């Protein structure tokens with residue numbers, strides 16, 4: 021099988037680009053290794069949360085425009101148009117989100133803090149105006165024995181916003197059966213349990229017995245809906261008060277939902293999603309500087325070829341970059357990496373300072389072609405967290421940069437045909 | 438009426454003995470004094486094991502390492518080694534040790550070594566290299582010689598906790614976060630101490646017939662407050678922790694003690710060390726491991742155990758050996774590891790003051806014994822020492838041994854950590870059985886137990902008592918889980934949140950010098966969870982470089 025485009029990396033950027041290309045009628049294969057960064061997702065997607073000076077961003081488009089040309093966002097010609105395209109794809113895939121491109125809202129973190137966001141899953145708690153919340157009372161319900169939801173931190177966060185808030189543990193017979201085995205009390209296992217209607221009905225009865233009036237907000241850990249939002253819609257109908265989901269520690273049920281819906285959408289458009297096929301190597305012709313083909317772990321004897329290749333293999337945590345004890349390499353093609361030699365300069369002493377290593381990545385030209393021995397590779401593009409020059413955590417833009425650079429690369433691939 | 442109690446510092450009371458320092462020496466001395474019927478106050482400026490005790494190698498020497506250079510000391514080690522196997526069995530893993538010769542080592546040294554061990558009363562069996570490879574498959578296959586000795590692995594945190602628990606059972610009053618800032622003196626006689634509460638800043642005082650300075654390397658600074666000079670030789674030692682346990686026995690190099698020649702297995706991990714470098718006394722509160730030290734340790738360690746080349750380094754840490762200066766050898770290695778007991782009445786004319794220092798962690802019991810003997814003499818008391826025969830809490834013989842089957846992993850791990858003081862709590866409900874830390878098998882029940890019984894106020898205390906956050910994941914999820922439980926059992930969510938942010942910064946401190954390979958990827962994941970997902974970067978308070986007491990409680994430590 022010959023593909024038009026092969027994408028290395030099955031995370032948010034690989035999927036976004038894959039969908040955009042499949043929509044153009046391309047034959048696309050995504051080779052995915054394992055879990056992606058969406059595993060750690062908050063149920064929100066952000067464009068830009070803080071500027072380079074650390075100030076909170078209200079208007080993300082303006083903050084992006086102010087970034088220096090070395091920042092990978094500057095490779096995206098029309099940020100607003102790409103953002104609109106990303107949102108359209110999310111909606112087509114069935115990812116229901118709310119948010120406004122011109123103005124950030126706040127997402128509520130698992131520890132009850134607020135971070136700026138662009139889009140938030142519509143069954144999640146979202147705060148538009150921190151001075152004025154739509155309710156004065158809330159209860160944080162947690163599933164008894166579920167340790168990955170810092171309920172008391174969430175309640176404290178609500179109290180800091182002036183909400184009268186306390187915590188309650190609840191359980192159902194279905195959950196109690198799980199509790200016999202301690203390892204089963206993890207988010208994704210519980211989310212499977214809470215797919216059954218009996219479990220939801222019993223959960224709703226418990227919650228309703230603790231809520232005396234319907235002006236009260238019901239905050240519940242995001243344990244609903246690995247594949248879609250059916251379970252949370254069902255629960256919402258069964259409850260007296262307003263239900264809002266609050267993200268948990270990983271694994272992220274919301275992130276899994278986003279990933280599942282995008283993957284299904286990609287496949288329904290004719291794309292091939294190969295999970296468990298880690299790309300092991302790729303060869304670049306020294307003369308033409310073009311990619312000749314790649315190899316994957318599960319097909320060791322086969323060279324897989326395509327007209328175009330997209331590298332969306334992520335940063336260190338996803339294996340897209342590897343640090344040996346004195347240098348940083350891109351392991352598949354051996355691309356040029358923007359990172360100093362010698363690890364003294366990679367990190368800072370204080371954890372929450374901007375860590376230099378977070379900005380390491382592959383160097384690209386203006387059109388997102390990575391450089392190999394200083395020369396751009398014309399049939400290869402790079403997108404997402406593998407790009408050099410971004411500080412995703414400090415700037416609060418991990419998901420936005422992934423989606424937008426992926427769509428920009430996809431547009432480049434389409435127009436190069 | 439004593440007006441000072443109204444207007445001056447708050448009084449903590451009158452005691453027979455005040456013990457300064459919550460390391461293993463202070464804990465062991467407090468236990469000994471308390472079990473001999475003395476009224477004891479134990480004070481520690483931060484948390485137990487904050488000093489060298491929390492930053493050492495965890496090796497229960499057979500003494501073999503010192504047999505050639507210091508026979509008395511080696512023999513002392515061997516005697517205490519046998520005692521600790523009985524009284525502290527829940528803290529000891531009986532692994533035995535190997536002394537290996539590599540092709541570049543002089544095999545003639547092996548004969549000298551074995552002879553010296555035997556003279557010191559240390560069993561030392563020369564075994565065939567083939568046999569050594571079978572016993573310990575991780576060793577370098579090229580070894581030319583091997584000697585088996587009764588080394589073992591010992592857990593400093595458990596050992597200290599067990600001594601503290603027993604001291605308290607015998608009536609000792611214990612205050613952590615209380616720093617000695619001066620002495621109460623009259624006519625040259627030490628009558629007690631002035632303390633600062635490091636949580637509130639309040640100044641307090643306590644009185645006693647005898648004050649025992651067991652503050653390790655800091656002891657020299659404390660003595661200055663009584664106008665006494667004691668030359669101590671701070672010798673820094675760096676160690677590396679690997680994320681999995683590659684060896685089952687302690688592995689030593691059979692040569693004169695040098696850098697990076699011991700690998701000690703410890704629970705689920707192993708620790709490579711050490712280096713030795715003399716450092717200025719004013720740097721002892723801020724020990725960092727340099728890239729050069731790491732590279733040195735790795736190079737030497739890989740010669741003994743080649744698999745270390747690919748094993749993941751979890752973190753690096755350093756401690757300062759509390760050695761008393763006896764000559765000016767710059768490496769600090771030829772200094773005697775011997776115990777130093779000073780009666781300041783004799784040496785300096787300061788009646789009522791004793792210093793106990795030097796030695797090693799594993800000779801702590803003997804140190805406690807000699808210090809208590811002297812204190813008793815001064816107080817005119819005659820009770821005999823029983824610490825060599827009475828097991829520590831956790832190692833007491835069980836009346837009826839319940840079968841080990843049928844209760845869960847977390848409980849078994851906790852029993853390992855706390856011995857049978859935890860076994861009483863087998864009332865485990867599903868709530869208590871849930872695991873907070875998978876790597877270290879710490880359950881909710883154990884955390885509840887530690888909060889209720891083991892002086893736990895924050896996450897750092899909890900880590901030192903339970904190992905939460907100390908395993909391969911370095912707190913990736915369990916730190917947040919444990920912190921939520923602290924809120925649940927003790928309240929104060931806002932404070933706990935800031936402390937969680939700081940705790941993760943502490944984990945980072947030890948990871949940073951070894952941040953490459955998987956350690957760097959794991960660091961990125963941890964940052965994604967705590968900073969990006971949870972937003973703790975928005976509440977973290979940047980530690981102030983100078984003048985911040987609380988930041989002293991946040992340094993990198995053993996297996997942290």
Ligand SMILES: Cc1cc2nc3c(=O)[nH]c(=O)nc-3n(C[C@H](O)[C@H](O)[C@H](O)COP(=O)(O)OP(=O)(O)OC[C@H]3O[C@@H](n4cnc5c(N)ncnc54)[C@H](O)[C@@H]3O)c2cc1C
Nearest residue numbers: 458460461462482488489490494496617653674756798799
């Ligand atoms: C790198 C290294 C490796 C080692 N390896 C081993 C080994 O494998 N086996 C072994 O047996 N030994 C080993 N040792 C030696 C061992 O760690 C020490 O001998 C032992 O821990 C000393 O215990 P301590 O209680 O005397 O001192 P510390 O543990 O340093 O305790 C002193 C305490 O006093 C407190 N303090 C200081 N000032 C004040 C004050 N003003 N008021 C109140 N409290 C105060 C400190 O906070 C500290 O907690 C090693 C040492 C180092 C540095």
